[in-house]
Amino acid sequence: MSRYDAIVIGAGHNGLTNAAYLAKAGLKVVVLEKNDYIGGAAVSRELHEGWTYSNCSYVCSMMRQAIHRDLNLSRHGLILVPYLGTINFGQGDERLLAYHDEEAAHLELKRHSPRDADAMQRLQADLTRYSQLIRKTLLRTPPDPASFRLRDLGELLFLAKQFGALGEREIYEYVRFFTMSAAEFLDDYFENDLVKASMATPGIIGTALGVYSPGSAYILLHHVMGDVDGNIGAWGLARGGMGAISKAIAGALAENGGEIRTESPVQRVLVQNRRVVGVVLDNGDEVRARVVVSNLDAKHTFTRILDRRDLPEGIYEKARHFKIRGSSGKVNIALSGLPKFAGVPDNPHLNRGGQAFIGSMETLERAYDCWKRGRWSDEPFVESVIPSAWDPTVAPPGKHWMSNFVQYCPPTLADGPWTPEKRERFGRTVVDRVAQYSPGFKDLIVHMEVRTPHDIEQEIGLTEGNIFQGELTLDQLFFNRPFPGHGQYRMPLRNLYLCGSSTHPGGGVSAACGANAAREILRDLRRPNTVPDDDFHDE
Amino acid sequence: MSTPDPYAGERLKLSPFHPRQQALNIRDAWTSWNGYKFAEHYYEAEYEYFCVRNLCATYDISPMQKYQIQGPDAQTLLNRMVTRDVAKVGLNRVAYCVWCTDAGRVIDDGTIFRLAADRFLLTCGSPCTAWLERSAYGFAEVEVKDLSDALAALSLQGPTACAVLKKLGLDGIDAVKPFDIRHFSLHGTALMVSRTGFTGDLGYELWIEPDRALELWDALYAAGAHYGIHPYGETATNMARLEAGFIMPGMEFNEALKTVHFEHDQTPFELNLGWLVDFNKPHFSGRRALLEEKRRGPKYTLTKLDVEGNRPAEGGSRIYGNKRCTKAVGYVTSAMWSPAAKANIALAMIRTEHRQGALWAEIYYEKELRQYSRVAKCTPLRKPFWAPPRARATPPPDY
Numbered sequence: 001m002s003r004y005d006a007i008v009i010g011a012g013h014n015g016l017t018n019a020a021y022l023a024k025a026g027l028k029v030v031v032l033e034k035n036d037y038i039g040g041a042a043v044s045r046e047l048h049e050g051w052t053y054s055n056c057s058y059v060c061s062m063m064r065q066a067i068h069r070d071l072n073l074s075r076h077g078l079i080l081v082p083y084l085g086t087i088n089f090g091q092g093d094e095r096l097l098a099y100h101d102e103e104a105a106h107l108e109l110k111r112h113s114p115r116d117a118d119a120m121q122r123l124q125a126d127l128t129r130y131s132q133l134i135r136k137t138l139l140r141t142p143p144d145p146a147s148f149r150l151r152d153l154g155e156l157l158f159l160a161k162q163f164g165a166l167g168e169r170e171i172y173e174y175v176r177f178f179t180m181s182a183a184e185f186l187d188d189y190f191e192n193d194l195v196k197a198s199m200a201t202p203g204i205i206g207t208a209l210g211v212y213s214p215g216s217a218y219i220l221l222h223h224v225m226g227d228v229d230g231n232i233g234a235w236g237l238a239r240g241g242m243g244a245i246s247k248a249i250a251g252a253l254a255e256n257g258g259e260i261r262t263e264s265p266v267q268r269v270l271v272q273n274r275r276v277v278g279v280v281l282d283n284g285d286e287v288r289a290r291v292v293v294s295n296l297d298a299k300h301t302f303t304r305i306l307d308r309r310d311l312p313e314g315i316y317e318k319a320r321h322f323k324i325r326g327s328s329g330k331v332n333i334a335l336s337g338l339p340k341f342a343g344v345p346d347n348p349h350l351n352r353g354g355q356a357f358i359g360s361m362e363t364l365e366r367a368y369d370c371w372k373r374g375r376w377s378d379e380p381f382v383e384s385v386i387p388s389a390w391d392p393t394v395a396p397p398g399k400h401w402m403s404n405f406v407q408y409c410p411p412t413l414a415d416g417p418w419t420p421e422k423r424e425r426f427g428r429t430v431v432d433r434v435a436q437y438s439p440g441f442k443d444l445i446v447h448m449e450v451r452t453p454h455d456i457e458q459e460i461g462l463t464e465g466n467i468f469q470g471e472l473t474l475d476q477l478f479f480n481r482p483f484p485g486h487g488q489y490r491m492p493l494r495n496l497y498l499c500g501s502s503t504h505p506g507g508g509v510s511a512a513c514g515a516n517a518a519r520e521i522l523r524d525l526r527r528p529n530t531v532p533d534d535d536f537h538d539e
Numbered sequence: 540m541s542t543p544d545p546y547a548g549e550r551l552k553l554s555p556f557h558p559r560q561q562a563l564n565i566r567d568a569w570t571s572w573n574g575y576k577f578a579e580h581y582y583e584a585e586y587e588y589f590c591v592r593n594l595c596a597t598y599d600i601s602p603m604q605k606y607q608i609q610g611p612d613a614q615t616l617l618n619r620m621v622t623r624d625v626a627k628v629g630l631n632r633v634a635y636c637v638w639c640t641d642a643g644r645v646i647d648d649g650t651i652f653r654l655a656a657d658r659f660l661l662t663c664g665s666p667c668t669a670w671l672e673r674s675a676y677g678f679a680e681v682e683v684k685d686l687s688d689a690l691a692a693l694s695l696q697g698p699t700a701c702a703v704l705k706k707l708g709l710d711g712i713d714a715v716k717p718f719d720i721r722h723f724s725l726h727g728t729a730l731m732v733s734r735t736g737f738t739g740d741l742g743y744e745l746w747i748e749p750d751r752a753l754e755l756w757d758a759l760y761a762a763g764a765h766y767g768i769h770p771y772g773e774t775a776t777n778m779a780r781l782e783a784g785f786i787m788p789g790m791e792f793n794e795a796l797k798t799v800h801f802e803h804d805q806t807p808f809e810l811n812l813g814w815l816v817d818f819n820k821p822h823f824s825g826r827r828a829l830l831e832e833k834r835r836g837p838k839y840t841l842t843k844l845d846v847e848g849n850r851p852a853e854g855g856s857r858i859y860g861n862k863r864c865t866k867a868v869g870y871v872t873s874a875m876w877s878p879a880a881k882a883n884i885a886l887a888m889i890r891t892e893h894r895q896g897a898l899w900a901e902i903y904y905e906k907e908l909r910q911y912s913r914v915a916k917c918t919p920l921r922k923p924f925w926a927p928p929r930a931r932a933t934p935p936p937d938y
Binding site for chain 1: 566582583585586589592593594698699702706764765766767848849876878879880881882937938
């Protein structure tokens with residue numbers, strides 16, 4: 001039996017970040033990972049010879065720069081490269097090219113609607129303003145509004161000040177924003193359907209909501225509030241794939257003396273006298289520690305690796321009803337060449353960005369309707385990137401790797417569970433969708449990996465394959481994340497903590513959840529804090 | 540008969556690579572360098588910077604000054620001029636050098652290529668004919684020839700650079716060590732390749748006669764098509780060189796021969812280039828002054844700083860020895876947010892005796908037209924901000 005100061009369950013990027021900060025404070029830390037590789041959903045593996053797939057998360061924008069800098073992740077091999085524009089595919093020949101250059105983008109929008117081109121500037125200013133407030137909360141522990149502890153009051157005061165600085169009108173707008181649908185929010189700006197739809201898609205990614213569902217406006221914001229080197233709203237690729245983020249954090253962890261054990265699935269968390277004392281592995285080994293930190297989602301943690309009898313009243317129920325619906329699929333494709341898209345100029349700057357296969361607002365909503373009925377749409381929303389157009393390390397020269405994120409895909413189907421045959425049909429639907437805009441696309445396919453929510457759950461452990469470890473709706477955000485009254489990373493069993501994106505600030509490969517949890521753990525263990533303050537580019 | 544262009548005397552010259560570069564400069568972002576029309580950027584500076592750090596990119600160094608120094612006295616002349624021992628530069632090797640006035644102040648920096656026992660190529664940023672001629676006084680058997688317009692050159696920098704040159708058919712390029720020169724033939728034309736550059740990354744410089752420049756460009760871009768090749772301009776170069784900790788005239792140093800005010804130019808020791816000064820070789824310009832400077836220590840020392848926060852200490856920020864900013868100890872010469880190192884970096888001239896103490900930068904910045912300032916703590920660093928192992932590896936990796 002080995003003894004540690006801290007056990008972290010799960011070597012996802014948040015688990016690794018948490019462990020790195022605990023190790024930096026001098027604690028003896030071990031990360032236990034069930035798979036034979038690390039990274040959780042920030043992972044890159046060679047799944048076809050010569051091709052490295054980031055088969056879960058695929059782009060990066062929320063990664064806290066302060067953590068990157070503080071843990072010296074560049075020295076551990078991490079370089080984040082911003083990628084340029086997106087091609088939005090509408091109905092038929094309709095294309096909206098999101099050029100990287102502001103003036104070019106404006107002229108392109110004007111082609112669709114002069115009014116919308118102007119309104120885009122107002123939208124960007126408004127979104128930046130909203131983002132700036134939320135960004136300030138990312139690397140902070142949410143205050144408990146009911147505790148009246150000095151620290152919580154101080155934190156509430158900080159928030160009040162930030163709110164106050166926005167001006168009175170914005171306070172009303174903010175409250176509206178959190179409860180609105182993406183469609184309603186955008187109606188105030190745009191008339192053109194494709195413009196609206198292309199701006200609405202971030203509101204449904206990873207979410208069991210439609211563009212017309214209340215709450216999707218916030219999801220939209222969640223996806224545009226990140227930055228690359230201070231450019232808010234920009235998205236980047238990690239050189240070497242998303243796994244490079246996890247590898248770099250693991251490097252920082254090793255540098256601070258932390259340990260990672262792969263192929264070590266935790267079977268059960270050990271509880272004695274209402275205190276967590278360690279874990280039992282599948283192979284029967286016991287590992288003991290002063291604290292146990294779960295990087296697994298809240299539902300998985302409380303319903304699968306904790307014994308219900310060990311839990312205080314009500315927690316099991318809260319966990320069971322934690323909203324973590326699976327809604328997304330992923331099709332990873334190795335290509336023998338760069339696909340060409342109909343109606344798109346052969347501009348390498350455009351073709352090195354992303355593709356959004358949208359259709360219209362109605363197509364998006366209909367795809368959601370299918371999900372509700374336990375099937376996938378024939379015209380799903382597909383968000384694609386071809387990282388190999390930017391990253392020479394993920395595919396052989398001249399060959400390409402394409403990540404296709406699919407919204408929506410049900411966790412279980414109306415006609416019974418997922419089968420390999422159904423999965424293949426789902427994959428074919430996605431390929432057809434892309435091929436609709438790219439004749440000849442199918443001829444380029446060398447290898448393909450189709451992932452349904454079911455596959456993601458089986459492999460990564462995310463309940464229902466929910467990419468955010470729990471939906472990002474107001475009832476599950478901030479001090480209510482994962483459960484009301486437990487928003488500060490401490491769980492209702494002593495010495496048990498959560499550090500995954502089931503906690504504030506939620507999903508998106510920010511590393512903030514893991515870092516925030518480390519700050520709280522170090523506080524409880526009376527160790528000096530090693531977690532840096534965030535860096536706001538003097539916003 | 541067409542009317543002669545009345546502005547002909549003021550128009551910018553065009554580099555041999557211009558036709559291709561013009562086509563790719565889609566935002567028409569031009570500036571100038573030594574009288575040549577020169578790209579500030581082609582598409583976007585940061586994009587091009589990332590091509591250098593992530594893929595590979597070309598930078599037109601044709602406007603650089605290039606002099607051939609040939610004859611039995613060539614080595615003696617150069618050795619008399621620069622502070623480094625040119626005798627130690629082997630055949631087909633390149634050496635980075637500075638040259639100074641008799642007062643030991645830096646005139647310029649550049650590179651010396653030894654192409655034969657008695658033949659060298661000297662490259663530098665600013666024209667240097669007059670100084671070369673002065674330095675040649677008393678040496679009968681040497682001929683200095685300005686090749687600036689007679690030699691086209693393209694720098695290829697970035698992690699896929701070696702893979703591209705292999706693809707171009709340059710056999711044995713992967714065995715070329717840093718600062719090596721290798722001669723190849725491209726479609727029958729002599730192509731000289733040196734493993735040199737100004738980015739601190741893996742990279743090469745390609746030298747060819749101007750008439751064949753476009754042929755080189757086309758072959759290189761065909762070879763680089765699957766390796767992300769893209770041109771980069773002055774802004775991206777400046778970013779990359781700062782991360783590598785390299786100095787720029789007009790930024791870190793004021794060329795001594797153009798300096799008006801007393802000691803507003805710099806010595807090699809002030810620029811942290813003491814390692815380039817070799818007192819064990821025969822006499823060279825500035826030797827006596829530099830010996831004295833070495834004895835008493837430089838007044839200022841160029842220092843790499845990691846600046847707190849993320850506002851670049853641009854615009855010549857002052858450096859203070861205290862947070863209240865009452866004790867000035869130096870000034871920032873170049874600063875930027877480094878996307879690769881994820882650090883707020885700066886080069887600063889700091890009074891040598893204050894280098895060990897606390898350092899604070901006063902940074903001014905603007906936010907939607909309103910002016911702000913902040914005081915940020917600075918930490919001196921010894922190593923460059925960016926120095927990937929691939930830059931020194933032989934053979935280098937393919938990406």
